[in-house]
Amino acid sequence: MDDKISQAIHEEKNDLPNNQIVIIDFDPHEHPHQWPNYRKYTILLTVTLPIFLMPLTSTIIAPAVDAIEADFHVTSTVEGPLTVSLFLLTYCLGPLLLGPLSELLGRVPILFAGNLFFLAFNLACGFSKSITQLLVFRLLSGLGASASLATGASTIGDVFPKEERGLGLALLNMGPVLGSCLGPIAGGYITDYSTWRWAFHATSIFGGIIILTGLCLSRETYAPVLLQRKKQTLQATPAYKDLTLLTQFEKDIPIPSTSSPQTKTRSIITLYRRTLLRSLYLLFTQPIVQALSLYYGYLYGLVYLVLSTFPTLWRTQYHLSTSTGSLHYIAPCIGYLLGAQTCAFISDKIYSHLKSTNNGIGKPEFRLPLMIPASLLVPIGLFIYGWSAQYKTHWIVPDIGIALPLMGATVIFQCTNAYLLEAYSVYGASANGGVYILRGLTGFGFPMFSPIMYQVLGYGWGNSLLGFVAVAVGCPIPWVLWWFGERLRGKSSFADKD
Numbered sequence: 001m002d003d004k005i006s007q008a009i010h011e012e013k014n015d016l017p018n019n020q021i022v023i024i025d026f027d028p029h030e031h032p033h034q035w036p037n038y039r040k041y042t043i044l045l046t047v048t049l050p051i052f053l054m055p056l057t058s059t060i061i062a063p064a065v066d067a068i069e070a071d072f073h074v075t076s077t078v079e080g081p082l083t084v085s086l087f088l089l090t091y092c093l094g095p096l097l098l099g100p101l102s103e104l105l106g107r108v109p110i111l112f113a114g115n116l117f118f119l120a121f122n123l124a125c126g127f128s129k130s131i132t133q134l135l136v137f138r139l140l141s142g143l144g145a146s147a148s149l150a151t152g153a154s155t156i157g158d159v160f161p162k163e164e165r166g167l168g169l170a171l172l173n174m175g176p177v178l179g180s181c182l183g184p185i186a187g188g189y190i191t192d193y194s195t196w197r198w199a200f201h202a203t204s205i206f207g208g209i210i211i212l213t214g215l216c217l218s219r220e221t222y223a224p225v226l227l228q229r230k231k232q233t234l235q236a237t238p239a240y241k242d243l244t245l246l247t248q249f250e251k252d253i254p255i256p257s258t259s260s261p262q263t264k265t266r267s268i269i270t271l272y273r274r275t276l277l278r279s280l281y282l283l284f285t286q287p288i289v290q291a292l293s294l295y296y297g298y299l300y301g302l303v304y305l306v307l308s309t310f311p312t313l314w315r316t317q318y319h320l321s322t323s324t325g326s327l328h329y330i331a332p333c334i335g336y337l338l339g340a341q342t343c344a345f346i347s348d349k350i351y352s353h354l355k356s357t358n359n360g361i362g363k364p365e366f367r368l369p370l371m372i373p374a375s376l377l378v379p380i381g382l383f384i385y386g387w388s389a390q391y392k393t394h395w396i397v398p399d400i401g402i403a404l405p406l407m408g409a410t411v412i413f414q415c416t417n418a419y420l421l422e423a424y425s426v427y428g429a430s431a432n433g434g435v436y437i438l439r440g441l442t443g444f445g446f447p448m449f450s451p452i453m454y455q456v457l458g459y460g461w462g463n464s465l466l467g468f469v470a471v472a473v474g475c476p477i478p479w480v481l482w483w484f485g486e487r488l489r490g491k492s493s494f495a496d497k498d
Helices: 007-013 037-059 062-071 079-105 107-125 131-159 162-193 197-217 223-235 261-285 287-316 322-356 371-390 396-474 476-491
Strands: 021-024 244-247
Touching: 021 223, 037 079, 037 107, 037 131, 037 162, 037 197, 062 079, 062 131, 062 162, 062 287, 062 322, 079 107, 079 131, 079 287, 079 396, 107 131, 107 197, 131 162, 162 197, 162 287, 162 322, 223 244, 261 287, 261 396, 287 322, 287 371, 287 396, 287 476, 322 396, 371 396, 371 476, 396 476
Parallel strands: 021 244
Antiparallel strands: none
16 A cells, blocks of 8 residues: 555644544545556456465375375375375365464465465475375465465455455456366376476476565555554654554554554454354354354365365276376366356346345345255266266266266355355354364365275265265255244344344
8 A cells, every 4th residue: 555644634633632543544545445456456366376276286186196105105095195185174274373364464464475385385295205294295385375265355355345346256266166177187197297296396386476476466455454554654753653543443442552562462362262263163053054064064075085086086997097087177177167157147146036025135045045956966966976987987977977066066165155144244254264164174084085985885885975965964954044044043142133
């Protein structure tokens, strides 16, 4: 932000006595919502690129797991899948730690530090001398990568007003979709024609480019931090040293008179208590959050279970090379895209129609109807995928089968996030935080038992088991919340009653 002193404050100063409180606010041109479009979209670029790279880095080594195990003489059935899932664990849980810090320090410092942290340990992965080193480096690189997840959507909310956020959020959500699906394709060709280490070298080069781009184009967007900087500029002006300056965000809350390390520490502790502990509290006490977290977590783990075992299917059942087999990741990518576009196009129309039939009053439950057909796509797709793979039918059949649950899961993810944000409003971020906790744990755990499951049950009964669980866990949830969601919200001290 341009460090300009508001002319209005200058004029007020001439008539103010000592110790007068002055409220610091944005001039009209200073607020991030009022920045020119070229600046907004360059900022969007700086958050979209890492959001694309980090999921790509998560899945790029999925086709190389066997090569890694051979290089390091791994005999355990757990250590290979851990190379994928350990990154995912810290990537999903990291925002619970880094999100509050971005509210205290700003978006840019957290994103830049996280990208540097990711680059250092991702580069180290490519030079690992043992499987233990690789796993430790993957765990740490995932933590750095999570900075983009912690700041991406928040940055878009900072710079775009509500009516302009659609494109920014669409581009942001495309990043994980394309990254997760293009990563294994790139990894397959790298593994076939080079060495798995180049998967890390290539993503590190891309990460370096992203850091340089951020240095040139990034700009702080978080309004409280911007006003705090403006306040500090004013405080450095001799004419204001006897005045009490408060930002627009500080005027209604007690503000410490100093910015000592002890004060900053207390601020951090307060933020973590408000965010992390509240997310845990909602997860353990709110039936709505519990139900949706369970379903969301199961589907997220399911997605990564399938993505991590996909290369093995094409190599063992269809005898394809790693690079050729990796091209089949286009199928789940199509499922992702269809789910995202279907939800974006239909969900708002359903909501508007139901709102108009309810005397113009909207309800969070109006976000649920699309979850009903989506919850059926998941088991149907798993049955098709599993039994077509078991009997080695034409390759298009398992591709169609795998696209369907990915399409359904994407719709359910978006409907869940929208429902929780509207049902819990002020506490919507904390409610979704509870979802992210289970998401991280299942994304980490599911890929580890998948090799044993498929070895014992085969692709047919293995995926049928996953489908039956999806029916039992997920299909009743949208119906239950449709009929009882409003009543459950009425009994909650956190949820919106209307």
